[in-house]
Amino acid sequence: MADYRGLGFDPAPGNAEAVAAASARCVFDVVVPGVPEGWTGAAADGLTTRLEAVVSELTAVRRAMRAAAEVLDAWATTLLGNQRRAEDLDRRAVRLRRELADAADEADHAGALARFTPAHAEVHAAAVARRDELARELDEVLEEARLLARDHHAEARRVAERLRSEEPSTALADTLAGFSALTAELASVLLGPPAPAATRGAAAAFAAGLG
DSSP states (O other): OOOOTTTSSOSSOOOHHHHHHHHHHTOOOOOOOOOOTTOOSHHHHHHHHHHHHHHHHHHHHHHHHHHHHHHHHHHHHHHHHHHHHHHHHHHHHHHHHHHHHHHHHHHHHHHHHHHHOGGGHHHHHHHHHHHHHHHHHHHHHHHHHHHHHHHHHHHHHHHHHHHHHTOOOSHHHHHHHTSOHHHHHHHHHHTSSHHHHHHHHHHHHHHHHHO
16 A cells, blocks of 8 residues: 555555455345245245335345445446556655755855855756746655645545445345244344355445545
8 A cells, every 4th residue: 555655545445355345245146935846825824925025125225235246346447547556656755855855955056156146047047947846846856745645635525425335234134033933034044144244245345445
């Protein structure tokens, strides 16, 4: 990770790898078992109806999670691009700070000589002009970095809003919670570790991605 010695701040914080990993965990599948073959009657019909509702809810959840994965993939790409730009700006700032320090020393030295030797006045003026030009260039780089930071955080907020809009409905959990003992066992399979981990992982990794 860059330390941004030239800029003095990180314009594009985040962890693109964590975001990409969260995206991968958002894509999952669950197979809902059907009513056992040969089981008929009111109980079988009731379970069939409930399972159809579960399938419908799972479809909505998968659709929401895949949409979230697309949002995360796009953000990971944006994040990498912003970080490459930030690193380039930092390299320029490091170079300009070094050159500015040298130019300031040269201007001071030429100024001292000019006080005793009028012939050095032009040298001093040129050194001051060089120092001021480098200072302006550094200011421009720092302003560009500040604008990058502004745009980066604005886009991060937009991504967060899109992710919130893609949150799957809690109706599946509510439906499964009301099942009989038999369907409660099915619920423990459907809502076991994989699905909740995917949701929590996406949120946590995106938070890490935002820095």
